[in-house]
Amino acid sequence: MSKYDIIVLGSGPGGYVTAIRASQLGFKTAVVEKENLGGVCLNWGCIPTKALLKSAEVFNYLNHAEDYGLKADNVDKDFDAVIKRSRDVANGMSKGVQFLMKKNKIDVINGYGTLKAGKKISVKDSDGNTKDYEADHIIVATGAKSRALPNLPQDGKKVIGYREAMTLKEQPKKMIVVGSGAIGVEFAHFYNSMGTEVTIVEFLPNLVPLEDEEVSKQFEKSFKKSGIKVMTNSSVESVDTSGEGVKATVKTKKGEEILEADIVLSAVGIKTNIENIGLEDLNIKTDRDKIVVNEWYQTNVPGVYAIGDVVAGPALAHVASAEGIICVEKIKGMKVEALDYGNIPGCTYASPEIASVGLTEKQAKEQGYEIKVGKFPFSASGKASASGKKDGFVKVIYDAKYGEWLGCHMIGAGVTDMIAEAVLGRKLETTGHEVLKAVHPHPTMSEAVMEATAAAYDEVIHL
Template sequence: MADTYDLIVLGSGPGGYVAAIRASQLGLNVAIVERELLGGICLNWGCIPTKALLRSAEIYHYMQHAKDYGLVAEKISADIDAVVKRSRGVAKQLNQGVTHLMKKNKIAVHMGEGTLTAANKVAVTKDGKTEEISAKNIILATGARARDLPFAKADGKRIWTYRHAMVPPEMPTKLLVIGSGAIGIEFASFYNDMGAEVTVVEMLDRIVPVEDAEISAFLEKSLKKQGMTIMTGAGVEKIDVGANGVTASIKAKDGKVATSEFSHVIVAVGIVPNTENIGLEALGVAMDRGFLKTDPMCRTNVAGLWAIGDITAPPWLAHKASHEGVIAAEAIAGGHPHAMDPKNIPGCTYCHPQIASVGLTEAKAKEAGYDVKVGNFPFIGNGKAIALGEAEGFIKTVFDAKTGELLGAHMIGAEVTELIQGYTIGKTLETTEQELMETVFPHPTLSEMMHESVLSAYGRALHF
């Protein structure tokens, strides 16, 4: 007889395991199904281990610039194998943490490949054996995988996805990164800091194209200063793989095609949702280009079937998946959670310098019909940034000129991925410029720039 639960969660990434925990807290009998490792891609092969790699690169960068801080560090070198080993250790620690959380919250873990056999049933297959479990409600949280280029299939040797780039068989000497979204730029930044010669090719007219145009321009200038080659409005048309490297044919913005030699290639051109072969077609689940359609409470069009995270609409971010997991769990338990507002979801890119943003860009705000007031404050005007030796960057805020509503905030510079949450809270609370102006910011901190940027939008900046 099949095990029966109140809820089955298919996938244990940051959306799935959080949904399972919240549902358990609300008194539901919960099972989670995972085919590989608890914690999913984010904890094991994504957000967390990449940040461990980037931290090593950051420390290496500081050591190489020790004299800027009045220090002496000689014969500095990097051991890529040791850097990767540390990263994998961090991932293992967090995987064990999720395992503990499942036990603590009395969540039944079924390891294996999960397939829907009905709207309320899942077949779990492992080592040739299949068990069937059922529940009144099922949350799909199966995530996504890297998109391949048809002419550049990842082989793990010369052509890499993000997963290969986290455990490189060797240190690249000359690296081509195709795509300049968060994943592409983070790996470009990591390998550049570690000593590789890096070229980034972006099809659109600017790098990190989802960010505000001023952020993109500042980052491109910074990365070029660090030694990277940045090609925008360009495309890779062909890649030939050899024993010792690859030859790439790249069409530049002017239409001319040139060939260049690289030791390795990272393909970072988007994701593909893991929605195939899990029984969705037979159930008639509504999709859009493979992504599941959901209502504001994460329901699909099939009763009892819910979907969260990277298999649904963008943005495809771990924290968005986790929040959706809470929304779905609370709705299933009979609550009335607030629907997700995409405009209040912050985005962070951990390159050097860091990028963080929330809400509308200046251009998007104008397209939406807003009359805007824009504030801008540079890191060079902040005492803490100068003391840290991190005077590169700025903070930009966008307001509705009529109401004072904070429409968006955009940052580039040291630790902005930590600062952005202040503006995110402000947006969630529907704050106005007046409330932000009247808030006391501690001194000396980087956060003072957030205050100054708001003041700047209204011609009241004090320190620049």
């Protein structure tokens, strides 16, 4: 039986990063993966969706070339080629992870892994052969999949999840997107940009309901302007796939409405991959579809750990990576700091983009803070005007007493690349005055952070 210091079950952005850091720290390390290295993120999530969205952005630019004083006649798309480019990008990234495994001398064990007593993992390969492996430490990083609702069963053809949405053979003429989290709105934007008639159905009162309310309202306004039909306070009660397309019965405040489409995309959240991996056999504690761990990602069973989507916290790639690094550094005996889940950036890559960190204005008030709030619209930004991307704003929230940066919320072009300033500033316990007096480059989108801060302190220049 092969023996390792650390075996990681799953090779997504949590698993493979964990394995690399473990190897760097001198642990003999292996990764068990049943499908492709890189997991959902690299193969079916974060990376290939961004490739699709880039194609949509270029297509939009070409269709609006006249706005920039240019001419682009007979602009068309090759939907198959767009999908192929996305898959090629994903495949390239997965090969990159293969290279990193070899570089860091990490053994890749292909097959379906199941936890066993005695710090062992049993792996069944594609031929049905089973082999056991032993490790001092086993880290579960099995991720999640698209959640299926009883009233919205996925058949993979007419009612689909995110995987099928990335590899459709034909572009649908009409699509219904159920759910307006990041997955839902990103696909809604992509297909709408490609020319599909898109309706998005959201149960809650606002699109992207976890965001600051002002951001949600601006986002809905932008989506409607782009031609997407938005139905909030609505729910899909049932679907009928017996005909040529799909008929969805949608419950609204005004009553029921029947929507017809070629495809329904279910984007109502995720379901963790914790079934049939041996948790029950080891009596590992779970709670509401999550593995219970402490701040160092230790389960109740010594030598077994869990990170990423399978534990409580935001189901984000960068969170999984950070958790895995903390986990193995703690195993090594290093002095480590527990992850601050209050300072995790969230990003949505539709158009306009959304990025946020910290408390919303409503949350800050509910927690009893006396606050200073500043907002700077990109319509007043020289760079945004020159770029033709004036939708959106930056909103900052500071504690009035101490100047603590409580929250930052952005909506607009490229804001997912700007939010790190707020994350770092909050990590370093910066104050509003320090942000205000830190010289920001002009003309850039990023100076909107300084301008919004100036607005919070009644020192704004360009409004």
